[in-house]
Amino acid sequence: DAGVIQSPRHEVTEMGQEVTLRCKPISGHNSLFWYRQTMMRGLELLIYFNNNVPIDDSGMPEDRFSAKMPNASFSTLKIQPSEPRDSAVYFCASSLIAEAFFGQGTRLTVV
Amino acid sequence: TQLLEQSPQFLSIQEGENLTVYCNSSSVFSSLQWYRQEPGEGPVLLVTVVTGGEVKKLKRLTFQFGDARKDSSLHITAAQPGDTGLYLCAGVSPKGKLIFGQGTELSVKP
Numbered sequence: 001d002a003g004v005i006q007s008p009r010h011e012v013t014e015m016g017q018e019v020t021l022r023c024k025p026i027s028g029h030n031s032l033f034w035y036r037q038t039m040m041r042g043l044e045l046l047i048y049f050n051n052n053v054p055i056d057d058s059g060m061p062e063d064r065f066s067a068k069m070p071n072a073s074f075s076t077l078k079i080q081p082s083e084p085r086d087s088a089v090y091f092c093a094s095s096l097i098a099e100a101f102f103g104q105g106t107r108l109t110v111v
Numbered sequence: 112t113q114l115l116e117q118s119p120q121f122l123s124i125q126e127g128e129n130l131t132v133y134c135n136s137s138s139v140f141s142s143l144q145w146y147r148q149e150p151g152e153g154p155v156l157l158v159t160v161v162t163g164g165e166v167k168k169l170k171r172l173t174f175q176f177g178d179a180r181k182d183s184s185l186h187i188t189a190a191q192p193g194d195t196g197l198y199l200c201a202g203v204s205p206k207g208k209l210i211f212g213q214g215t216e217l218s219v220k221p
Contacts, residue, residue: 004153031207042213043154043199056208091153093209098142100201100209102153 006092006103013110018080021106024073025094033100034067034077035091043091049075082110114138115202115212123218127189132215134200135182141203143176143183148197148214190219 005024013019025032033048047057049069057067064083069075079086089107093100115136124130134143142161146154158167160176160183167174171194173186183200200212 033209035211043211045208045210048208050207055206093153095207095209098144098159098203099156100144100154102155104151105153 004092004094004101004103006090006106008106009104010107011109013082013108015083015110016081017110018078019082019086019108019110021077021090021092021108023075023077023092023103025075025092026096026101027073029094029096029101030072031095031100032069032075033091033093033095034075035093037089037091037105046077079108082108084110086110115200115210117198117200117212117215119215120213121216121218123220124190126192126219126221128219130187130190130217132185132198132200132217133182134184134212136202137181138202138204139180141180141205143180144201144203144209145174145183145185146199146201146211148199154197154199154211187217190217192219192221195219 007022031050034046035043037043046059047067052069067077087109089105091102091105093102118133144159145157148154158174163178163180165176171188175184195218197214197216199214202210
C-alpha cells in the first residue's frame with residue numbers, strides 16, 4: 001500500500017479564496033483524522049470520521065471549515081473563505097485499530 | 112476537554128546523555144502512544160502502551176504508562192544524533208479520538 005496520500009503537498013492562496021485539501025486513506029482503515037499543525041498550537045485534531053461518519057468535529061475552528069468523507073477511500077477538508085491565520089500544515093491520518101498512519105501533509109500558506 | 116501536556120518543550124543535549132520526556136493529563140485514556148516526527152514528514156508511531164504501569168522498551172527507548180493511565184514517560188539512554196526530532200505523545204479515548212500533546216523538540220549534538 002502506498003500509505004496515506006494527501007494532495008496538494010503545498011498550496012499558496014490569497015485571502016478570501018476557497019481551499020480544498022484532499023486525502024486518500026490506507027485501504028481497509030476505518031478511521032480518518034484531520035489535524036492542523038503550527039508551532040504555536042502543535043498538532044490539533046480538527047475532525048475525525050469512523051466508517052465515513054463524522055464522530056467529533058469539535059476541533060473545527062469555525063464555520064469556514066468543513067470536511068466530508070463521501071466514501072471509504074476519499075476525504076476533503078475545505079476552507080472557505082481562507083484567512084492568513086489558517087496558514088499551517090494540515091495532516092490526514094487513517095487507522096484500523098490504534099496506530100495512526102499519517103500522510104506527508106499539505107503546507108498551506110494564505111497571503 | 113482532554114488535554115495532554117508534554118514537558119519539556121525543547122531539549123538540547125550532548126551525544127551520550129540520558130533524557131526523559133513527560134506526558135501528563137487529568138483524563139484517563141484507553142491507551143497512550145508515542146510518535147516521532149521528522150521535518151517535512153508526518154508523525155510515525157513508536158509504541159502504544161495500554162495497561163496501567165506498563166513498561167515497554169524499544170532499543171535505547173523506554174516507555175512507561177502511569178498506574179492511573181493518565182500519564183506517561185519516554186526515557187532515552189545514551190542519546191545519539193539520530194534521535195533528533197519531535198517526540199509526540201497521544202492519548203486514545205474510548206471512542207477512538209486521538210489527541211496529541213504539544214511535543215518535545217529534541218536536539219542531540221555530536
